[in-house]
Structures are given as C-alpha cells and as structure tokens.
Amino acid sequence: MAGAQAAEVYHVVLDIDWSISSIVEDASRAKDNWQWIQVNNETYRAGDHLGKLIKKLVDDPTVKVSFFSGGDRARNVELLKKIKPPELEGKSLYDIAYKVLSKEELKEIHSNAKSWASRYLKDLKLVSPDLKNVILVDDARGFIANNHGKGIWLGKTYKFYETYDEVIAARKLGNTSYLPPSYDAWFADRHRLARVDSILDASLAEAKEKKGAFANLVTQHSNENPKKWLQKGLSSMDSSKDCLSKILGVSFKKP
Numbered sequence: 607m608a609g610a611q612a613a614e615v616y617h618v619v620l621d622i623d624w625s626i627s628s629i630v631e632d633a634s635r636a637k638d639n640w641q642w643i644q645v646n647n648e649t650y651r652a653g654d655h656l657g658k659l660i661k662k663l664v665d666d667p668t669v670k671v672s673f674f675s676g677g678d679r680a681r682n683v684e685l686l687k688k689i690k691p692p693e694l695e696g697k698s699l700y701d702i703a704y705k706v707l708s709k710e711e712l713k714e715i716h717s718n719a720k721s722w723a724s725r726y727l728k729d730l731k732l733v734s735p736d737l738k739n740v741i742l743v744d745d746a747r748g749f750i751a752n753n754h755g756k757g758i759w760l761g762k763t764y765k766f767y768e769t770y771d772e773v774i775a776a777r778k779l780g781n782t783s784y785l786p787p788s789y790d791a792w793f794a795d796r797h798r799l800a801r802v803d804s805i806l807d808a809s810l811a812e813a814k815e816k817k818g819a820f821a822n823l824v825t826q827h828s829n830e831n832p833k834k835w836l837q838k839g840l841s842s843m844d845s846s847k848d849c850l851s852k853i854l855g856v857s858f859k860k861p
C-alpha cells in the first residue's frame with residue numbers, strides 16, 4: 607500500500623551459557639526431562655521459564671529471536687537443536703531462531719581488556735542494522751557494556767542448584783566457586799528468565815504504543831529494581847504457589 611510504513615520488527619538476542627542454560631559438572635544430577643541435555647560429554651540444564659519466554663516471543667509476529675554465544679558454532683547449533691521446550695510443540699530453539707551467532711562472529715575491540723567478555727563485541731548489527739530495535743540478554747556484563755549498555759544484564763549468575771539445601775551442602779564442603787551467597791541470590795538466579803520475560807513484555811507493549819525505542823525501553827527497565835520485575839514475571843507465569851513449588855521441586859518457603 608502506497609505510503610504505508612513497514613511494521614517495526616523487534617529483535618531479541620539471547621546469550622546461551624549461564625543465560626538460557628547452565629553447565630552442570632555432575633552429570634548424575636541430570637533428570638529425565640527436556641531441561642537436561644548432553645552435548646559433547648557436557649551436561650546442560652535449560653533455564654526455568656525458558657519455554658514460556660520463547661513461546662510468547664515467537665507468537666508475536668513483530669518479534670524475532672536470535673542467539674549469540676561465545677561458544678563455537680558447532681556446539682551452539684547442537685545445543686539449540688536439543689533444547690525443545692514443550693511449549694514449542696516439538697520445535698527446538700534452533701528451529702525458531704532467526705540467527706545463530708557464535709565465537710566465530712565475536713569482534714575483538716579491546717585487546718588488553720582484563721575480562722574475556724570486555725575484550726569482544728557481540729555486534730548486534732549482524733542481527734539487524736536497526737539498532738534501536740535490537741537488544742541483547744547476557745550474563746556477562748562486558749558484552750552488555752560493549753553494546754553501550756543496551757540490553758538486559760542478568761546480574762550475577764551462579765552454578766545450578768536444584769534446591770537451596772544443595773547450596774548449603776556445597777558450602778559446607780567448601781565448594782564456593784560461583785555458589786549463590788544467599789537464598790535471595792539463588793532464587794533470583796534460578797528465576798532470572800521470569801525477570802527477562804516481564805521486562806520484554808512491558809517494553810514491547812510500550813514500543814508499540816510509541817512510548818520510546820524498544821532498545822531504550824528495555825535498557826531503562828533493566829536498570830530498575832530487579833526484584834520488581836522478577837516478581838512481576840513470576841506472578842504472570844505462575845498463578846499459584848503450587849506451580850512455583852513444582853518448578854522449584856521443593857516447597858516454597860524461605861529457610
């Protein structure tokens with residue numbers, strides 16, 4: 607139609623490791639459900655709420671979902687092909703992805719940087735040149751910082767523990783690396799994708815109402831109180847504490 611403006615397309619780019627999935631060193635902890643995956647003798651656990659988050663995004667015709675991980679391409683592709691949340695009805699994350707970008711596409715921009723992530727750029731222009739409508743979700747602060755802070759930094763992420771009792775047990779054994787320092791830290795990490803869901807939900811609605819550019823709205827909300835967005839995300843996803851207990855595999859009660 608002459609003069610009609612093309613509809614905006616919003617791009618969500620998700621990091622993989624410690625963002626949508628975690629490596630679990632002890633393979634014997636794996637359970638028989640879609641969240642547990644083996645790739646190259648490594649055991650991975652897909653994050654809680656991942657299926658619901660992705661399903662909502664792919665059902666929105668204005669949204670495209672991509673993945674950008676510092677892992678190598680072959681690993682990324684195999685892992686994404688094996689993550690099949692029930693919400694996607696047989697499809698994998700690879701099937702629904704717009705683009706899958708990998709270590710091979712990282713650009714070195716600060717060769718002397720101390721941290722690995724600060725050294726490289728995940729160039730979002732590789733997903734879309736329209737940077738006001740592209741955001742990155744990442745656990746590595748450097749990758750967010752190198753994109754001018756645009757996107758959602760997941761906050762500190764930790765090794766995966768099914769229950770907080772396991773955290774306490776690990777602490778007693780002296781296993782302190784990437785161990786959640788408190789119940790709240792463990793809980794926020796475990797449910798980090800619920801926070802992502804509520805931030806994206808609100809930002810997409812506001813962008814469509816022309817309240818601002820998508821990338822700016824997401825960045826603004828990701829810098830607000832994370833607990834507010836976590837709570838919002840959990841209440842929209844889980845209508846009852848029963849459901850929450852099911853996700854946690856334990857009764858929902860603060861020790």
Ligand SMILES: [Mg+2]
Pocket residue numbers: 621622623624625744745746
């Ligand atoms: Mg990561």
